[in-house]
Amino acid sequence: MTILMFDIDGTLSLSQGAGTLAMTRTFKELWGISNALEGMNFAGRSDSWIVPTALANQGRECSPEDLARFIDHYVPQLDRALPRRRSRLCPGVSELLDVLSRLTVTVGLGTGNFRRAAEAKLAPLGVWDYFIDGGFGDDHPDRTELLAAGLERLRQHADDGSDVVVIGDTAHDIEAGHAIGARVVAVRTGYSEPGDLDEADVTLDDLSDLQESLAALLGVA
Numbered sequence: 001m002t003i004l005m006f007d008i009d010g011t012l013s014l015s016q017g018a019g020t021l022a023m024t025r026t027f028k029e030l031w032g033i034s035n036a037l038e039g040m041n042f043a044g045r046s047d048s049w050i051v052p053t054a055l056a057n058q059g060r061e062c063s064p065e066d067l068a069r070f071i072d073h074y075v076p077q078l079d080r081a082l083p084r085r086r087s088r089l090c091p092g093v094s095e096l097l098d099v100l101s102r103l104t105v106t107v108g109l110g111t112g113n114f115r116r117a118a119e120a121k122l123a124p125l126g127v128w129d130y131f132i133d134g135g136f137g138d139d140h141p142d143r144t145e146l147l148a149a150g151l152e153r154l155r156q157h158a159d160d161g162s163d164v165v166v167i168g169d170t171a172h173d174i175e176a177g178h179a180i181g182a183r184v185v186a187v188r189t190g191y192s193e194p195g196d197l198d199e200a201d202v203t204l205d206d207l208s209d210l211q212e213s214l215a216a217l218l219g220v221a
Contacts, residue, residue: 001104001105001106001158001159001162001163002105002106002162002163002164002165002217002218003105003106003108003151003154003155003158003162003163003164003165004100004105004106004107004108004165004167004217005108005109005110005134005135005147005150005151005154005164005165005166005167005177005182006107006108006109006110006111006131006134006167006168007109007110007111007112007166007167007168007169007170007173007190008109008111008113008118008121008122009111009112009113009121009169009190009191010043010090010168010169010170010187010189010190010191010192011090011167011168011169011173011187011189011190012089012090012093012122012127013087013088013089013090013093013121013122013125014087014088014089014090014189014190015082015085015087015121016085016086016087016088017085018078018081018082018084018085018087019078019081019113019117019121020037021077021081021085022074022077022078022080022081023036023037023050023051023054023074023077024036024037025077025081026070026073026074026077027054029073029077030069030070030073031055031058031060033054033058036054036055036057036058037050037054040053040054040057043170043172043190043191044112044143044168044169044170044171044172044173044191045112045143045172046112046113046137046140046141046142046143046146047112047113047114047117047137047138048067048112048114048137048138048139048140048141049112049137049141049142050112051066051067051070052067052141071114071116071117071138074114074117075114075116075117075120078117078120078121079120082120082121082124083124087121087124087125088125089125089127090187090189090206090207091189091206091207091208092206092207092208092209092210092213093127093207094126094127095210096207096210096213096214097127097130099210099214100130100217101130103218105218106132106154106157106158106162107130107131107132108131108132108133108134108135108150108153108154109131109133109134109135109136109150110134110135110146110147110150110151110166110168110173110176110177111134111135111136111137112136112137112143112146113136113137114136114137114138115136115137115138117137118134118136132154132157133150133153133154133157134150134153134154135147135148135149135150135151135153136150142176143172143173143175143176144175144176144179144180146176147166147176147177147179147180147182148180151164151180151182163183164180164181164182164183165182165183165184165185165217165218166180166182166183166184166185167184167185167186167187167217168184168185168186168187168190169186169187169188169189169190169191169192169197170190170191170192170196171192171196171197171199173186174186174197174199174200175199178199183201183202184199184200184201184202185200185201185202185203185204185216185217186200186202186203186204187203187204187205187206187207188203188204188205188206189205189206189207202216204216
């Protein structure tokens with residue numbers, strides 16, 4: 001059996017800036033900060049890294065209570081922003097997930113999004129229920145650690161010795177995936193710069209070619 005861990009932003013879906021907009025509004029709502037994310041490069045970073053880092057840049061600390069309060073305000077903002085920004089699935093994602101649901105594989109997430117934010121992004125697009133569990137931004141600020149936490153959960157639904165494949169769109173996905181012993185399939189549908197994906201085991205332009213995607217993920221023709 002194979003365990004698949006999918007990133008969300010730039011890999012499964014494109015939120016068209018809805019997450020950034022919702023976070024910016026949440027910083028303004030809670031702390032009166034209007035430019036909290038200005039100048040930050042957070043592609044591939046976890047939400048629980050972004051929020052404390054943005055606050056630290058403003059000379060503020062972020063307590064666990066602050067982070068919990070941020071989530072409570074951010075998710076409703078995200079719910080409002082996503083349809084306005086016309087979020088959408090990346091090419092081939094719906095068809096690929098449908099096929100994977102009928103195979104003997106464990107399909108999970110490995111995303112920097114808070115769990116509630118992940119559901120907010122994927123449920124309206126009709127694909128949230130394909131994922132049995134995973135690692136989320138709530139688990140740890142560090143992507144390697146959150147993938148490790150997700151893998152531990154997903155192993156409860158898979159055979160011992162299952163292959164692990166991480167699917168992502170940034171160098172952070174590749175580095176973290178290799179750190180947990182996974183093979184990494186990178187896609188060019190997200191936020192990578194030239195050279196960022198060179199260390200992936202396989203790189204695809206997108207997931208639109210079903211046979212190519214299955215071969216990359218599962219090693220089948």
